[in-house]
Every structure is written in structure tokens, then in C-alpha cells.
Amino acid sequence: MRSPVRHAALLFAATLAASGAAVALVGGAGDPISTxxxxxxxxxxxANLATPAPGPLCAQTASPPRHRxxxxxEPSSSAPSAPTQAVxxxxxxxxxxxxxxxxxxxxxxxxxxxxxxxxMDLLHRSGAHAVSLADLLAAMRGDVLLPPHPVxxxxxxxxxxxxxxxxxxxxxxxxxxxxxxxxDFLGKPSYLTVHQLETLAAAGVRIGAHTMDHLDLNTQPxxxxxxxxxxxxxxxxxxxxQPVRDFAYPYGSFDATAVAAVQAAGFDDAVALAAQxxxxxxxxxxxxxxxxxxxxxxxxxxxxxxxxxxxx
Numbered sequence: 613m614r615s616p617v618r619h620a621a622l623l624f625a626a627t628l629a630a631s632g633a634a635v636a637l638v639g640g641a642g643d644p645i646s647t648x649x650x651x652x653x654x655x656x657x658x659a660n661l662a663t664p665a666p667g668p669l670c671a672q673t674a675s676p677p678r679h680r681x682x683x684x685x686e687p688s689s690s691a692p693s694a695p696t697q698a699v700x701x702x703x704x705x706x707x708x709x710x711x712x713x714x715x716x717x718x719x720x721x722x723x724x725x726x727x728x729x730x731x732m733d734l735l736h737r738s739g740a741h742a743v744s745l746a747d748l749l750a751a752m753r754g755d756v757l758l759p760p761h762p763v764x765x766x767x768x769x770x771x772x773x774x775x776x777x778x779x780x781x782x783x784x785x786x787x788x789x790x791x792x793x794x795x796d797f798l799g800k801p802s803y804l805t806v807h808q809l810e811t812l813a814a815a816g817v818r819i820g821a822h823t824m825d826h827l828d829l830n831t832q833p834x835x836x837x838x839x840x841x842x843x844x845x846x847x848x849x850x851x852x853x854q855p856v857r858d859f860a861y862p863y864g865s866f867d868a869t870a871v872a873a874v875q876a877a878g879f880d881d882a883v884a885l886a887a888q889x890x891x892x893x894x895x896x897x898x899x900x901x902x903x904x905x906x907x908x909x910x911x912x913x914x915x916x917x918x919x920x921x922x923x924x
Contacts, residue, residue, distance in 0.1 A: 669816035670744050670788040675803050699748055700918045701883060703765040703864075703901040704728075705783060707777040710906070724752050725777040731904070731913050732781045735763065738919040742787035743882050745819055749896060764898040764915050766883060766901065768822060768860055770804045771837040775812065790818040792860035795847040796825035807852055813852035820858035821845045821879070824838070829870040838870050842877040856879070864901070871897050 615724045673718025705721040707728045712718060723731070735742070741759035749765060750756045765782075768772050770793035782789050791812060797803045804812070813819050821844040823829065829837050845856045857880040861870060874882045875896055902916045914921035 642875065653666065655767060656893055661903060668709060669782060669792075671819050685847075698918070699743070699751075699758070699762045699764060700916060701745075701748075701766060701899060701901040702916060703885060703903050704765070704767045704778075704885070705769060706771050706773055706906075707767075708771075708773040717907050723904055724906070727906075728780050730780060730910060731917075732785050734910060734914060734921075735787065735917060735919065736785045740913070740917060740919050742782075742789065744788050745790065745820075745883070745899075746818075747788075749881060754894070760916075761919055763919075766820075767791045769826070770794055770809065770822070770832075771779065772802055772804050772808065775808050779815065780813065780816070784818075788816075788818070789857055790820050792820040792822040792858070794822045794826050795826070795851075798851075811853060813854055818847055819852050819854065819856060820860060821848055821856050822860045823862050826862045828865065829861060830865050830867050830871075836867050838873045838876065841870070841873040841879075845877055845879065858883070860884075866898065 621630050623869075635686070651674065667920050704723060706718070706723065707725055708722050709724045711720045738761060740761035742765050743758055743762045743763060747756065747758060747762070751758045765787060767778065767789060770791055774791060778789070781787075793804065793809060798809060799805050818846070821841070823840040824844045825840075827836070827840055829840065832840070841859065845859075848856045859877075859879045859882040861882060861884045866878040866882075866884055871882070881899060883899045883901050885901055885903060904913065904916060908916075911921045
């Protein structure tokens with residue numbers, strides 16, 4: 613059975629109250645099943661993994677700013693109003709083969725390198741475009757037009773396997789991605805080092821914050837919440853020399869105190885994974901995501917990503 617987290621993410625419409633814009637976040641349907649028979653990526657494209665394409669991954673992928681009256685279906689005489697966007701936000705954790713078959717949580721959170729490459733190949737062949745959360749917000753404001761089949765790719769916790777198993781595939785297909793890093797985890801076993809984080813930032817991967825040490829913000833007093841949120845941005849900004857505009861709630865959960873802390877810290881947006889989202893939390897600081905589960909079929913992934921299967 614599909615988890616309530618995934619089900620809620622499919623149904624929730626996140627409303628940007630400040631501008632009157634809404635983003636409908638869509639996801640997949642169907643239960644996770646084995647991908648043992650998933651087709652391997654094209655051989656030529658697989659060979660290209662040895663020489664990943666240079667250049668920043670997250671250059672602006674949306675169209676240049678246009679007057680809102682130029683959007684299809686909107687009369688030129690109408691008052692400016694931001695469009696509605698339907699963009700899946702996908703959440704990954706590990707891109708690895710979990711060596712422990714009894715590790716139920718680890719197996720669920722681990723997408724194998726083979727499956728990940730097949731998923732990205734499917735995005736490429738279907739004409740999908742990976743955009744950043746900044747692109748999504750700009751589209752919600754009506755400032756830009758997103759490309760066809762937009763999708764946001766996000767990776768939680770800052771695992772070292774991202775650098776080895778995910779980055780070359782993303783570079784091969786020129787796919788933008790956001791890594792939500794935990795500063796106090798940097799340099800620990802299985803996590804990125806500071807130098808590796810700097811390498812990702814230099815490659816154009818967006819670096820977002822995930823608190824200082826992955827505390828469940830719902831269980832902490834307000835001063836601790838505020839410190840965890842604001843300091844994580846400050847540390848990551850100092851390490852990468854780049855703005856840190858995106859935030860992910862640890863464990864995907866949040867409360868009003870956490871949302872207020874994210875806003876006060878100057879973030880532009882925040883993403884979650886929550887089974888129930890009261891209307892008062894709707895908006896750009898509570899954007900829900902769809903988990904990509906280890907072992908799910910390519911067909912389920914295509915539904916998560918909002919792309920046709922089989923790809924055209």
C-alpha cells in the first residue's frame with residue numbers, strides 16, 4: 613500500500629498566499645514493486661558517464677520573463693495574475709545498493725545506481741526538464757514560463773553516494789538538482805566532506821539547508837528551532853560561498869514554529885513530507901514532495917514524475 617506521505621503529497625495543493633498563486637504538486641500511483649527487469653540506459657549514454665558534461669547544472673531553465681498577459685489562455689486585457697503550476701517535487705535519500713537486506717528503512721530509502729540511471733534516462737527520453745525551486749517560485753509569481761514536463765529533483769541529508777552515483781548521471785543529462793545538507797554530518801562516515809560539498813556547489817548543484825544536525829523540529833523549543841534553521845544556512849553559505857535559499861524539514865514534518873523560523877531566517881521556500889497538511893500551512897514554505905522509494909518500478913516512477921510511460 614502506498615504510504616500516507618506519498619498519498620497526501622499527491623493530493624495537496626500548495627497555495628502561495630502572498631501572490632494568490634497556487635502550485636499543484638503531482639505524484640504517482642501504484643505500489644512499489646521490484647525493478648529487477650528495468651531496462652538499462654542507452655549504451656552510448658551510459659558510456660558518457662565516464663566523461664560528465666562540464667558547466668553548471670542549475671542554470672536558469674525557465675523562459676525569460678514575460679508579461680503575464682502572454683500566458684496561453686489569459687486574455688491580454690485581464691489584470692496580471694500568477695499562473696498555476698503543476699510540478700512534481702521528487703525526494704531522494706541514498707543512491708546506492710544497501711548491502712543489508714534486513715535493513716527495511718535503508719532499503720526503502722535507497723535507490724540503486726542502476727535504477728537511478730534508468731529513471732534519469734526516462735526523464736531525458738520523455739522530454740522532461742529538471743528545474744530548481746527558484747524556477748518554480750518564479751513561475752508561481754508569473755515571472756517566467758517553465759519548460760515542458762518540469763520536475764524538481766531533491767536529495768536529503770548530504771550522503772557521499774550522491775557525488776559518486778548521482779552527479780555523473782545528472783551531468784550527463786544536464787539535470788538540475790538540490791542537495792539538502794546537514795552541516796554537522798559533513799565529514800562523518802557515508803556523508804559528504806566539506807571539500808566534496810564545495811565540489812558540488814562549484815558544479816552548479818543547488819545546496820539547501822536541512823538544519824544543523826537533523827533534529828525533529830517539532831520536538832524542540834523555539835530558540836533551538838530558530839538556531840538550527842538559521843545557523844545551518846549561515847554555515848553552508850560560508851562553506852560554499854553561495855546563497856542558501858532552500859530548506860527541507862527533517863523527517864518531512866513541521867509545525868507553525870518551524871515555519872516561522874524558516875521565514876525569519878530568510879529562506880525563499882521549504883519542502884516537506886507530511887501525511888496531513890492543514891490549510892493554514894499551505895504555501896511556499898510547506899511544499900510537499902513525493903518520495904522515490906527504493907525498488908519501485910519505472911512505471912511508478914513515471915507516475916511520480918508526471919511523465920508518460922513508456923516514454924515517447
